[in-house]
Amino acid sequence: MQTLKQQWFGNIRGDILSGIVVALALIPEAIAFSIIAGVDPMVGLYASFIIAVVIAFAGGRPGMISAATGAMALLMVPLVREYGLDYLLAATILTGIIQILFGIFKVAKVMKFVPNAVMIGFVNALAILIFAAQLEHFIGISTLTYVFVAITLILLYTLPRFIKVVPAPLIAIIALTTVAIFSGAELRTVGDLGAITQSLPSFFIPDVPFTFETLQIIFPYSLSLAIVGLLESLLTSQIVDDMTATESNKNRESRGQGIANVITGFFGGMAGCAMIGQSVINVKSGGRGRLSTLIAGIFLMFLIIVLGDLVVQIPMPVLVGIMISVSVSTFDWSSFKYIVRAPRTDAFVMIATVAIVVYTNDLSKGVLIGVLLSAIFFVVKISTVKITQEGNCYTVHGQLFFASIDGFVDYFKKADIKQNNIQIDLSQAKVWDESSVGALVKVMDLLKERGIDVEIVEIDQSSKKLVEQLNSLYSSS
Amino acid sequence: MYKHILLASDGSENAVRAAKEAVKLASYNQEAVIDVVYVVDIEKSKYDVLHSNSKEAADLARRKKNSKVLQFLNEANVTYKTTILRGEPGPEIVKYANEQGVDIVVIGSRGLNALQEMVLGSVSHKVMKRVNCPALIVK
Numbered sequence: 001m002q003t004l005k006q007q008w009f010g011n012i013r014g015d016i017l018s019g020i021v022v023a024l025a026l027i028p029e030a031i032a033f034s035i036i037a038g039v040d041p042m043v044g045l046y047a048s049f050i051i052a053v054v055i056a057f058a059g060g061r062p063g064m065i066s067a068a069t070g071a072m073a074l075l076m077v078p079l080v081r082e083y084g085l086d087y088l089l090a091a092t093i094l095t096g097i098i099q100i101l102f103g104i105f106k107v108a109k110v111m112k113f114v115p116n117a118v119m120i121g122f123v124n125a126l127a128i129l130i131f132a133a134q135l136e137h138f139i140g141i142s143t144l145t146y147v148f149v150a151i152t153l154i155l156l157y158t159l160p161r162f163i164k165v166v167p168a169p170l171i172a173i174i175a176l177t178t179v180a181i182f183s184g185a186e187l188r189t190v191g192d193l194g195a196i197t198q199s200l201p202s203f204f205i206p207d208v209p210f211t212f213e214t215l216q217i218i219f220p221y222s223l224s225l226a227i228v229g230l231l232e233s234l235l236t237s238q239i240v241d242d243m244t245a246t247e248s249n250k251n252r253e254s255r256g257q258g259i260a261n262v263i264t265g266f267f268g269g270m271a272g273c274a275m276i277g278q279s280v281i282n283v284k285s286g287g288r289g290r291l292s293t294l295i296a297g298i299f300l301m302f303l304i305i306v307l308g309d310l311v312v313q314i315p316m317p318v319l320v321g322i323m324i325s326v327s328v329s330t331f332d333w334s335s336f337k338y339i340v341r342a343p344r345t346d347a348f349v350m351i352a353t354v355a356i357v358v359y360t361n362d363l364s365k366g367v368l369i370g371v372l373l374s375a376i377f378f379v380v381k382i383s384t385v386k387i388t389q390e391g392n393c394y395t396v397h398g399q400l401f402f403a404s405i406d407g408f409v410d411y412f413k414k415a416d417i418k419q420n421n422i423q424i425d426l427s428q429a430k431v432w433d434e435s436s437v438g439a440l441v442k443v444m445d446l447l448k449e450r451g452i453d454v455e456i457v458e459i460d461q462s463s464k465k466l467v468e469q470l471n472s473l474y475s476s477s
Numbered sequence: 478m479y480k481h482i483l484l485a486s487d488g489s490e491n492a493v494r495a496a497k498e499a500v501k502l503a504s505y506n507q508e509a510v511i512d513v514v515y516v517v518d519i520e521k522s523k524y525d526v527l528h529s530n531s532k533e534a535a536d537l538a539r540r541k542k543n544s545k546v547l548q549f550l551n552e553a554n555v556t557y558k559t560t561i562l563r564g565e566p567g568p569e570i571v572k573y574a575n576e577q578g579v580d581i582v583v584i585g586s587r588g589l590n591a592l593q594e595m596v597l598g599s600v601s602h603k604v605m606k607r608v609n610c611p612a613l614i615v616k
Contacts, residue, residue, distance in 0.1 A: 112531075120527050239526045242535065243519040245563050276523060283519065332527055 002246070007062040011288045018287030019295025022065055022278055024170045026052075026300050027311070028322045029278070030068045031190055035319075036133045037073040037270055038080040039088065040194035041311075044068040045304055046201040047269030052297025054260040055274075060252030061237040062290045063244060065278040066260060067297075070130045070326070071232050071363055072225055072271050079221045087218060089206035092271040094215075094222035095229065096261030102230055103255030111234050111250070117346040118370035119235060120332050121353025123276070125366055127331035128358055134320045134327075137188070144185055145317045152176060152321025167281070169322045173314055180315045190319065191312030198308035200301065201267040224364035226258075229273035231367060233257050236274035243283045277329055345377040379403060385429070387411050392419040396429040400436035408436075412443045417452055427458035431466050440467070478506040479580040484513050484557075485570050485604065488542035491585030495615040496546050499583040500553045502613075511550065511557040514573060515543045516566040567603040574608045582612040 002010065026048050034044030048067035055066040080088050102108070138145050152172050159168040180187055190196075208214050237248050253274075261271050282292055304311065332338075339347045349370050357366030383404035386397040394415075400408060424443070431437065444454045459467050484499040486492040496511075503509040517539060529535035543559070550557045562569045574582050586601045605612040 116527060116530050123527065235526070238532070239522050242522040242526050242532070243563065245517075280519075280523065332524070334524060334528070338528070 002062070007290050009289070009291065011286070012291060014286035015289045015292035016295055018282050018285035019292040020299050021167055021285045022282045022287070022292070022296040023299035023303060025167045025278060025281055026065075026067055026296060027303060028169055028173060028314070028319055029070075029275075029326065030300070031311070031314075032319050032323045032326075033068045033070050033073040034270070035137075035190075035193050036070065036130070037076045037088070039076075039085055039270060041190060042195070042197050043085065043088075043268060043270050044073070045196075045300070046267060047264050047272050049297050049301040049304075050201065050264045050267050050269050051260040051272045052293050052300070054263050055256050056290045056294035056297065058252075058256035058259045059290070059293070060249035060254075060256055061240055061274075062248070063279070063283055063288045063292055064233075064237055064240045064248075064253075064274050065282050065293055065296055066233065066257065066272060066274045067278065068270055068272040069229075069232065069275050070133075070330075071126050071228050072273055074126075074129050074133070075221065075224050075228060075362060075364070076270060077361070079218070083217060086206040086208050087214070088270055089265045089268065090208045090214065091218040091221045091225065091265075092269070093206070093262050093265035094218055095225040095271045096258045096263075096265060098222055098226035099230060099258030099261060100255050101258075102226065103251050103253075103258060106251050107230070108234055108250035108254050111231070113375075114231065114367065114371055115346070115349065115374045117342070117349040117374060118353050118367055119231075120335055120338065121350040121357070121370055122231065122235075122363060122367055123330055123332050124335055124350075125354045125357030125363060127327040128354065129361065129363075130323060130330065131327040132358075134323050137316050138320045141188070142186065144187060148176060148180070148185075148187060148315055148317035149321045149324070152318045153324060156321065156325045169325075172322070173318055176318045177310065177314050180318075181313060185315070187315040187317060189312060189316060190314045193316070196304065196308040196312050198305050200305070201269065203266055204268065206265065224362060225271045227367070228363045229257055229261070229271065230254055232276070233274035236276045236279050239276060240279050240283060243280070244288060277326060345374070345381070349374045349377065383407075385411075389415075392421065393423045393425055395425040395427070398428075399430055399432060400426075400439065401432035402435035405436055405439035409439050409442055409446075412446060417447070417450070420451065421453035421455065422447070424454060424456050425458050426456060426463065426467075427460070429463075430460065431463035434466070434469075437466050437469055478509070479503070480506060480509055481577065481579045482509060482511045483570070483574050483577075483579040483582045484511050484546070485566075485582065485584040485601075486513050486515050486543055486546045487566065487585075488515070488545060489585065489587075490545075491587055491615070492546050493549055493585075495583050495585035495613075496549050496553075498613060498615050500550070500555055502581065502583070503555045509556065511555055512577075512579065513543070513546060513550070513557055513559045514562060514570060515539075515559065516562045516564060516569045518566055519563055520565070567600045568607075570600075570604050571607040574604075574610065579610055581610055582608050583615065584612065585615045 030044040030048040031041040034041045051066045076088055138149050155172040156168045159171055237253055241248055353366045353370035356369050357363050382399050385404045385408045388395045447454050479502050482499050482502055499511050503511055525535045584601045584604055601614045
């Protein structure tokens, strides 16, 4: 891994430029995710500023961008609706504490057990929810709203062909906000949904009663936020690792996410995590080091302080258009091919993950059930034992352990064996536990009653120790 | 004759056709080395990470992609080495070719029609325009 100096100053020019590009792209998202969560735009903007700045120092993956995200915003909706902003801030701090613990106890390793079917389901469900959250802001409001959404989308998908330096969302915002202001078009604006404060965030302790009851309210949210935040952050860090052909420290990243969320909570920001889209933009724009993340955060705050008055005038349909394009690029479009080509159980797990998330509006539930389902499928698959017969030799294929022995014993119960002596070949099998030795004994007894002698052959070394017990059982009787 | 021959490979049939021409060029010079350059497209990183269960599986899938070309070169009995780059394929190939001062670039063309080329852009065309050495585009 690179030295700290390289991580900070190894790519100054590229990092500064990409940091600026990311800051520009972050503003509409931070505002839109605040609106999804049901809080003032400042909550998401402060969060994006603080998380980016803190993660630049505390994170484990240089060049990755963390800020307020859609995945986290979606989880907060019920908490904000029922209890308000202060409970969200308290939950954000608790989320950070849980993530720091995750980091200390090296929970990042558990990521290996989240199969890719679940991760694909995760990004797809996220895309669908972000899209669905936009509907109320443009369906059935006015014809002009539809027109603005459509123009925004057209600009977003055609501009990058001609202008590569300035992010298309920014051009769309500037152009269409100008048009809206000067034409006096009747459109809802960001200002209708919340205020922008042109000042730096300040430290305060969330105004919640410090009681067990409060903890009971926020803990389930914090746990979900901690899990989803870590999952998206680790997925993003894998993508950045892959893009840059470097490695990163996943446990440090987990602790860093936690530290960032604790600090954000105390400065009036909502919980966030790493962002796939923004991190990809950063790396593609030449960002590699910690400096790029720091610049992204600082420049974002600078823009809000300078341009806050204009930000409130951004028409909502433009923001909606940008969010639709975010959901389109979040969705894994190869999933349709995946459903057809992947093993049936994997395809099922992916669809189930999406369905559960869309039904419950909770990404963490989808992930947990997805992991459980694939674990069950795995056990079912591995506990299937196949037996092939050739002459008087019966070859066992698969794993012999407590969950698989029923099928094994049943086979010999039902088998119509004509010979007086048979061989059971274990060369294609592995004996895992006492239960399977017991099953072998059972089969031998069973066949003995029918007057058939059994010889067990071709046992691998590690299985041998267990099977030797069987010999001692039989020699003593 | 050409000594350092850059063969740009995306692992496709077009790349195999290009490899055939690269072998012909190499046959004129005992010392010629074919440098098989495979660019891992970082646009596809998200897809590759999502669709492989581990880093090792993703690496294997990429190696397999290039295997047709390498198999052909093995059979052709020429000296070759492989270079794996990361980034946007066209510009990365150009950058590498110019930095290394290769003698010629051999690249397969995808055979897109005019409309596809306008939308998708032709990697081989871009490479040809920007490298400082001769380029051979193989149809």
